[in-house]
Amino acid sequence: AAKQPPAAPARPLQVIKIDLETNSVVVGEDEIRELEATLRGSGVDKVAVVGVMGAFRTGKSFLLDLMLRYMREKALKVAGPQGVQPAGFGEQGAEGAECEVPEWVLRNGVPDWAVRCGSSLVEGREGPDGIAEGDDGLRGFQWRPGMDKCTEGVWVWSEAFICKAGDEDVAVLLLDTQGAWDARMTKEQSATVFGLTTLMASRLIYNVSKQIQQDKIDNLLYFTEFAQAALRAQQGRSVVAPASDQRVRPFQTLEFLVRDWPHYPDKSSVDSARAMMISHLDQYMDPKVSEDTKSIDSLSDMFDNIDVWCLPHPSLTIERDAWNGSLEVIEPQFWRFVDRYLDKIFGPEALQAKTTLGTPLTVNTFTAVLKQFIVAFKDAAPQAQTFSEAMETSTSLLARDSALQKLRKRLEEEAKSSSKALEPEQFERVAKDAIEEAEADFRSKALYGSEEGISKANEALKVDVKQEVRRFREENERRLEASLSNLTDVSLAAVAAFGVDKVSDLTCDWWSGFCRDISTDLSFGYTAVALFVIYS
Ligand SMILES: Nc1nc2c(ncn2[C@@H]2O[C@H](COP(=O)(O)OP(=O)(O)OP(=O)(O)O)[C@@H](O)[C@H]2O)c(=O)[nH]1
Ligand SMILES: [Mg+2]
Numbered sequence: 140a141a142k143q144p145p146a147a148p149a150r151p152l153q154v155i156k157i158d159l160e161t162n163s164v165v166v167g168e169d170e171i172r173e174l175e176a177t178l179r180g181s182g183v184d185k186v187a188v189v190g191v192m193g194a195f196r197t198g199k200s201f202l203l204d205l206m207l208r209y210m211r212e213k214a215l216k217v218a219g220p221q222g223v224q225p226a227g228f229g230e231q232g233a234e235g236a237e238c239e240v241p242e243w244v245l246r247n248g249v250p251d252w253a254v255r256c257g258s259s260l261v262e263g264r265e266g267p268d269g270i271a272e273g274d275d276g277l278r279g280f281q282w283r284p285g286m287d288k289c290t291e292g293v294w295v296w297s298e299a300f301i302c303k304a305g306d307e308d309v310a311v312l313l314l315d316t317q318g319a320w321d322a323r324m325t326k327e328q329s330a331t332v333f334g335l336t337t338l339m340a341s342r343l344i345y346n347v348s349k350q351i352q353q354d355k356i357d358n359l360l361y362f363t364e365f366a367q368a369a370l371r372a373q374q375g376r377s378v379v380a381p382a383s384d385q386r387v388r389p390f391q392t393l394e395f396l397v398r399d400w401p402h403y404p405d406k407s408s409v410d411s412a413r414a415m416m417i418s419h420l421d422q423y424m425d426p427k428v429s430e431d432t433k434s435i436d437s438l439s440d441m442f443d444n445i446d447v448w449c450l451p452h453p454s455l456t457i458e459r460d461a462w463n464g465s466l467e468v469i470e471p472q473f474w475r476f477v478d479r480y481l482d483k484i485f486g487p488e489a490l491q492a493k494t495t496l497g498t499p500l501t502v503n504t505f506t507a508v509l510k511q512f513i514v515a516f517k518d519a520a521p522q523a524q525t526f527s528e529a530m531e532t533s534t535s536l537l538a539r540d541s542a543l544q545k546l547r548k549r550l551e552e553e554a555k556s557s558s559k560a561l562e563p564e565q566f567e568r569v570a571k572d573a574i575e576e577a578e579a580d581f582r583s584k585a586l587y588g589s590e591e592g593i594s595k596a597n598e599a600l601k602v603d604v605k606q607e608v609r610r611f612r613e614e615n616e617r618r619l620e621a622s623l624s625n626l627t628d629v630s631l632a633a634v635a636a637f638g639v640d641k642v643s644d645l646t647c648d649w650w651s652g653f654c655r656d657i658s659t660d661l662s663f664g665y666t667a668v669a670l671f672v673i674y675s
Contacts (some may be wrong), residue, residue, distance in 0.1 A: 146220035147173075147297070150278045151263075151315065154509070155293035155332060164292075164331045166513050171506050173220070174295055174312075178502035181218035181299050183308040185492035186505050189484065190336045191396075193346030194355075195318020198398055200282035200290050202346070203315050204263050205253065207279055207296065209481045210311070212252035214300035218310060226300070227255070247471045250478040259464035271464075280315045284460045290317050293332055304490040310502060311490065314340065319358070331513070333362040338512050341493035342392045342484060343442075349399050351423055351447075356434045363390070363441055391491055393442040394484070395420060400449035403472065409479045412449070420447040448480050538584035539600045546577040546604055550611045560618035570608050577604060 152170035178186065189206070191199045211217065214226040244254055261271040263279030270281055280294060299310035316336050319329070337343055347355050367389050397419070403412055422428050424435050424445065439445060456468040483489055493500040500508055553561065553569050561569065581600055585593045 148276060148278060149219045149296070149298045151280050151294040152297050153292050153294050155335065155513070157292050157317075164513075166510070170295075171509060173297060175506040177218055177220065177297060177299055178310055178505055180222060181301060181310045181502060182216075182223055183301055183310050184501050185304070185307065185309045186299075186500050186502060187302075187304055187309045187311045187341045187490050188314055188339050188493050189311060189342045189344065190314035190316065190340035191344045191346055192316045192333060192336050193319060193344075193396075194348065195288045197318070197346050197348050198282075199318070199346050200263065200280040200315050201260075202396075203296075203313055204260060204279040204282060205477060206313055206481060206485075207262075208255070208260075209252045209485065210300040210302075210313070212255055213481075213485065214302050214311070215308070216301040217298050218301060219298035223301070241467070243467045247467075247469070247474060249466060249469075249474050253474065253478075254466060258466055260466055261464040264464055280313075284458070284462055288318050290315055292317055293335060302485055302490055303487040304492055305487055307492070309490065309492050311485070329362075334366040335512055337363050337366040337390060338495075339493070339509060340391075341491050342394060342489070343390065344394050344396050344484075346396050346398060348397075349401065350397060351395050351419060353423065353431065353434070356423060356438070360434045360437055363393075363438065366390075367441055388441060388443050390442045391494065392444045392446060392489075393438060394446040394448065396480075397447070397449040399452040401452070403449075403451055406472075409475060412476070416447050416449045419449065420445070448476075448483070450476050450480065536596070538581045539596050539603070541584055542577040542581040542600055543603050543607065545580045546573050546607055549573040549576060550607070554611065554614070560615050560622055563616075563619075566612060566615050570612070574604055574608065 152167065152174060154167045154170050154174070156165040156167055158165050191203055193199055210226070212227050216223050217226050241258060243249070244258070257273050257277075260273075260279075262273035262277045263281050264271045265281055265283040270278075272278055280296070281290060294315040296313040299312055301308055302311050303309075314336065317332050319333060345355075345359055397416075402415065424432060424439075426432050429435075435445075451470070451472045453473040454468045454470050456462055462468070493505075495508060550570070550573055553573075577600070581597060585596060
């Protein structure tokens with residue numbers, strides 16, 4: 140038999156690179172191919188992706204290295220370049236060789252998973268002699284002490300960790316990203332890096348320092364909206380078809396992960412602290428507490444689930460450039476909270492197979508979908524627009540979108556409210572009402588831009604409205620005819636069901652023509668706005 144080349148060690152793979160010379164985004168073709176081989180060899184069908192994004196220099200990569208340590212111990216199996224192995228493979232202690240537990244491990248309540256790979260977290264640490272390796276040559280996501288930013292582009296760990304999501308096995312991938320809101324990033328870089336992370340993650344961890352804050356929510360919204368627009372634009376040539384006609388939210392779980400949360404009382408238990416975390420998020424989500432829930436409402440429309448966790452500060456010592464990685468300095472409280480956090484997010488209840496528009500991503504489709512998304516972002520590459528142009532395009536497009544949805548919802552509700560069709564005069568009355576409502580909605584939202592721009596958008600809205608009303612009218616007439624021709628109750632119900640089905644086809648879902656048409660324009664608008672946010 141031909142000799143196999145030695146397998147590469149497990150390491151982070153850079154799937155999105157930034158070419159600094161041309162300032163463009165480059166796809167890591169070889170890296171994606173390697174990932175694909177790992178997934179196909181994993182023996183499971185579905186994939187879950189945990190991605191971390193957030194401002195630069197906030198300990199994202201460091202946290203991912205802790206996640207790696209956790210997974211090496213706690214996953215059922217690990218799939219990598221060497222095939223599939225049981226977790227904890229090859230570690231001292233696992234084979235019965237007793238190792239001495241340092242006193243501080245017991246004193247500080249350090250979880251087993253955190254110290255099994257060595258009592259210093261050195262893997263991935265960047266120093267003067269390059270990137271350090273841990274015990275047994277273990278590697279990690281690259282992190283760096285100090286002020287200078289470290290991670291560039293998007294990285295995926297080359298191993299997949301097999302865990303339970305509900306009662307099925309999934310291959311968990313970990314994804315690290317470049318720090319956000321860095322003034323050196325160009326428009327294409329930021330749109331691609333954060334949009335892509337949002338699209339690929341089944342759990343998007345938004346790492347924030349100290350507290351959530353409104354501006355952080357607003358910033359996140361720009362990128363998720365951009366990702367949503369790219370998703371719509373990409374629908375036309377997708378390999379994944381929507382699972383059903385039901386409206387599906389584009390993304391799964393968004394989690395705010397607050398680092399250095401200063402408000403836990405000494406020795407507070409995680410259970411008692413959970414209420415505090417939730418009330419922190421509620422300050423922004425609950426209309427009874429928050430004055431402005433607009434942005435978070437938009438996020439709620441895009442994500443199935445919004446979650447929160449707050450970690451205390453690990454220790455001031457680790458912020459120093461000279462910290463040697465020793466885990467001895469980390470406070471007991473940090474261990475308590477990080478241990479429970481990882482149990483939660485990697486436990487079978489929270490872990491979810493990644494779906495795109497309701498269809499699960501499989502080990503066979505994962506990399507094809509990843510590449511498609513990268514292409515979608517390239518196609519939607521932002522055009523040079525001034526800030527006011529961008530605001531004008533995006534606000535009036537959004538106003539038009541919102542008004543049309545209002546009209547559809549109203550007519551749909553009327554159609555569903557009774558099993559009988561409306562009399563023609565009655566339909567016209569309802570339609571007139573709905574049109575007035577939609578117009579008013581548009582006027583209340585299209586506030587930004589020139590008279591000319593707004594009235595152009597208004598004209599376009601009128602055309603859309605006419606077309607929609609015509610469709611509903613025809614549908615109503617069909618139902619009316621059916622009811623007039625003396626059908627039995629059963630067949631009448633069938634016709635009504637067809638009608639409702641037809642109506643639901645017309646709602647503005649991800650794959651509908653209207654959404655596709657405007658999404659490209661929208662994405663130009665969003666991106667230009669996003670750009671200004673970053674630069675200003
Ligand atoms: N204050 C604080 N510092 C941390 C925490 N976790 C890690 N650090 C330190 O933060 C510094 C930056 O860590 P990285 O993991 O490289 O940060 P990053 O967010 O990945 O940085 P970029 O990739 O440059 O965006 C290191 O010195 C870590 O030791 C934390 O929870 N709080
Ligand atoms: Mg980093």
